[in-house]
Amino acid sequence: MNNRPRFESRELELLRILSRRLELPLKEENQYLFLQKGFEGELHFDRELQNFPDSFIILNDLLLESSNTHFQIDTLLIAGSTLFVFEVKNYEGDYCIENERWYSLPSKIEIKNPLLQLQRCETLLRALLKELGFHLPIKSHLIFINPGFQLYQAPLNIPAVFPPQLKRFLEKLKNTPNVTTSRNMKLAEQLNARCLKENPYMRKPEYNYTQLRKGVPCDSCSSFLTPLTQGYLTCGECGLKEKADTAIIRCVNEYKVLFPDRKITTKTIVDWCGGAFSEKTVRRVLSRKYIIQGHGKYSYYTEQQN
Ligand SMILES: [Zn+2]
Known part of the structure; x- marks a missing residue:
């Protein structure tokens, strides 16, 4: 087993x-x-x-x-x-x-x-x-x-x-x-x-937010997905179709791996996805999948209730 x-x-x-x-x-x-x-x-x-x-x-x-x-x-x-x-x-x-x-x-x-x-x-x-x-x-x-x-x-x-x-x-x-x-x-x-969770000797390359390409990478090839039409994003390269919801969650997960100390807000994810989704769509997905903390423009999302 x-x-x-x-x-x-x-x-x-x-x-x-x-x-x-x-x-x-x-x-x-x-x-x-x-x-x-x-x-x-x-x-x-x-x-x-x-x-x-x-x-x-x-x-x-x-x-x-x-x-x-x-x-x-x-x-x-x-x-x-x-x-x-x-x-x-x-x-x-x-x-x-x-x-x-x-x-x-x-x-x-x-x-x-x-x-x-x-x-x-x-x-x-x-x-x-x-x-x-x-x-x-x-x-x-x-x-x-x-x-x-x-x-x-x-x-x-x-x-x-x-x-x-x-x-x-x-x-x-x-x-x-x-x-x-x-x-x-x-x-x-x-x-x-x-068993230790993380390798204490892990090498971490240098990078910052500004230098990274924003957008939604395709899940099966090295291309980026094109903007939303009828609830789906499409890959011009391999033809993959993905629902907005799953694409947003994928991007949030990537963002969390790269920037574990930053807060997840609607605005940051809209920007991270390169404007592929409206604020309304991102907010809808985030509020369904994560837990909102704080109010108004200071609100952000976490995995668990703090
Ligand atoms: Zn592709």
Whole structure:
């Protein structure tokens, strides 16, 4: 059973929203593509685990702390008396290992050694388990999910699963004798409770309101939607049609991610949507979805009653 669904990280969400409304500097653009690719790889792996029996406990995206150090686990699977740690890599293209260093080819640029990352994770997890009073063996694996990945000169004994091996590996794992024990459930609950909400080391690019493009971005392509006709906005690029209400709520959510400390008012959302909606329409949607605070021109909207 999946006890912890996977979500886009805050950093990825932020970069995705920004990338539509501003030309990201090259460094941030690369970071965005890197995070996006990693996330797609994780979702791919989730799909592979989808038909595992309910007796397996799966925890995704655990951001934990042990010995004052943070660490993240892409996928943790509790099966029988073993903990499986999976670090999913969506690398594509040719790579090689030389003297325990990893390089991407053909330009031979050294990359971070993913094995070290995996080992660090395992060590910190082991310390945390000890602290929580659980004594289970941990088996860690790098999962290379992309069929277009090739690693040259890999030693035979590295704890990695390569694309052509994945089906076999998972089949074997799925057939290991397993029952859900109360101990395993308790461990899952404790790890979930220990999980940090936000990565304290999240990198946040610089941006300000004025430099961002106002309007309603299309939900399925990189274009912007055209003004309202008969209650709908349309995308000139991909043809998507969206109701005013859902488009406004989407824009409010984006605004909240980018400017969490600012107040949501009718005027700010009208401006944020680039004049695609009248004040009347925005006010109607906001007052239905959110709770109004204050009166008259000082009123603003919040998610919950203050
Ligand atoms: Zn579109």
